[in-house]
Amino acid sequence: MYKINENYLKLPGSYLFSNIGKKVAAYKEANPDKDVISLGIGDVTQPLCPAVIDAMHKAVDEMANAETFHGYAPDLGYEFLRSAIRDNDYKARGVDIALDEIFVSDGAKSDSGNIGDIFSVDNKIAVCDPVYPVYVDTNAMAGRTGEYIAEQERWSNVIYMPCTKATNFAPELPKETPDIIYLCFPNNPTGSTITKSQLQEWVDYANKVGAVIIYDAAYEAYISEDDVPHTIYECDGAKTCAIELRSFSKNAGFTGTRLGFTVIPKELKSNGVMLNSLWARRHGTKFNGAPYIIQRAGEAVYSEAGKAQTKEQVAYYMNNAKVIMDGLKNAGFSVSGGVNAPYVWLETPDGMSSWEFFDHLLTNANIVGTPGSGFGPSGEGYFRLTAFGTYENTLKAIERIKSL
Numbered sequence: 424m425y426k427i428n429e430n431y432l433k434l435p436g437s438y439l440f441s442n443i444g445k446k447v448a449a450y451k452e453a454n455p456d457k458d459v460i461s462l463g464i465g466d467v468t469q470p471l472c473p474a475v476i477d478a479m480h481k482a483v484d485e486m487a488n489a490e491t492f493h494g495y496a497p498d499l500g501y502e503f504l505r506s507a508i509r510d511n512d513y514k515a516r517g518v519d520i521a522l523d524e525i526f527v528s529d530g531a532k533s534d535s536g537n538i539g540d541i542f543s544v545d546n547k548i549a550v551c552d553p554v555y556p557v558y559v560d561t562n563a564m565a566g567r568t569g570e571y572i573a574e575q576e577r578w579s580n581v582i583y584m585p586c587t588k589a590t591n592f593a594p595e596l597p598k599e600t601p602d603i604i605y606l607c608f609p610n611n612p613t614g615s616t617i618t619k620s621q622l623q624e625w626v627d628y629a630n631k632v633g634a635v636i637i638y639d640a641a642y643e644a645y646i647s648e649d650d651v652p653h654t655i656y657e658c659d660g661a662k663t664c665a666i667e668l669r670s671f672s673k674n675a676g677f678t679g680t681r682l683g684f685t686v687i688p689k690e691l692k693s694n695g696v697m698l699n700s701l702w703a704r705r706h707g708t709k710f711n712g713a714p715y716i717i718q719r720a721g722e723a724v725y726s727e728a729g730k731a732q733t734k735e736q737v738a739y740y741m742n743n744a745k746v747i748m749d750g751l752k753n754a755g756f757s758v759s760g761g762v763n764a765p766y767v768w769l770e771t772p773d774g775m776s777s778w779e780f781f782d783h784l785l786t787n788a789n790i791v792g793t794p795g796s797g798f799g800p801s802g803e804g805y806f807r808l809t810a811f812g813t814y815e816n817t818l819k820a821i822e823r824i825k826s827l
């Protein structure tokens with residue numbers, strides 16, 4: 424008799440966004456005349472830029488000819504893309520990353536889950552609380568998180584690092600020593616960042632205790648402040664303790680196109696074993712490679728035109744973020760984020776819970792946002808609004824919130 428992976432049975436039933444979807448659908452059905460605006464989406468809305476579209480068209484034509492056709496992609500990704508990544512994301516920032524330390528993938532969500540394959544079940548993870556739920560959920564599926572304690576909405580074997588107003592939305596070094604530390608900056612959902620010297624403390628700590636940091640830099644393109652690092656490898660000693668995850672989703676609109684990459688330096692070793700080799704083995708065996716057409720699209724993001732056009736898209740979203748920040752501040756809300764990330768994090772007013780505020784906003788302003796409690800226990804009492812909507816809808820939504 425076959426057996427299933429019973430870790431899946433421990434996962435709490437309903438996923439945050441399906442709960443939201445159900446509530447919104449029910450509200451719309453009961454109120455068909457209402458114009459409901461979503462500031463809850465964690466997905467981009469601007470189309471792929473012309474430089475990317477041109478590159479894809481060209482690559483499609485190449486696939487139509489025997490001389491220029493491409494079959495299976497190389498395991499690590501095409502060299503044209505990996506050198507563009509090395510030169511633009513690393514060399515240009517004074518960081519020396521080798522081509523065979525870059526692994527092209529179908530995105531940071533897959534990588535942040537799959538990376539667990541190269542680690543023993545017997546590792547204790549530490550996560551920022553609140554944070555992108557994928558880290559905890561995938562570790563739960565692997566059997567690393569212990570038991571789920573429903574009343575506390577937390578797992579028994581996870582070190583939660585609260586990121587609240589009291590800590591300026593940054594994690595503090597944990598009292599209990601973790602093996603694997605997930606850091607995500609700029610952060611989803613809080614939009615918070617840490618400075619290079621703060622990140623250096625994490626790198627020093629990880630090297631000292633023998634932990635590995637998995638650094639999710641999916642929002643790197645949104646950084647506007649000078650003292651915020653764009654890559655963890657700007658910190659001394661990061662190559663011996665850190666893996667970095669990157670994505671083309673939020674900087675260039677590839678959420679439906681799919682492309683990302685992971686960096687694993689060869690210096691990163693556990694008892695003398697290179698994690699780079701393990702991941703190369705895993706990548707070659709379990710991943711079929713991102714399609715040629717999509718890798719050409721990714722290369723185009725680094726062309727002069729691609730850089731200018733994607734920068735404009737990021738600026739568009741960040742202008743929305745400013746509208747949300749300014750509007751909420753004027754309306755008396757306590758807000759953070761929104762400066763280096765397309766997320767604005769607000770404290771719910773009048774002691775409302777995150778879900779109470781969700782209902783309040785939906786019913787009285789016809790606006791959909793995301794309850795902070797969905798991102799971890801310390802998100803209770805907070806709420807996320809995103810800047811990924813249109814400018815017009817963002818303005819309209821903020822006017823409604825102001826007149827609540």
Ligand SMILES: *Cc1c(COP(=O)(O)O)cnc(C)c1O
Nearest residue numbers: 530531532555611641670672683
């Ligand atoms: C959106 C998001 C991702 C997803 O990246 P993909 O490349 O689209 O899989 C990864 N990490 C965080 C924190 C995100 O918010």
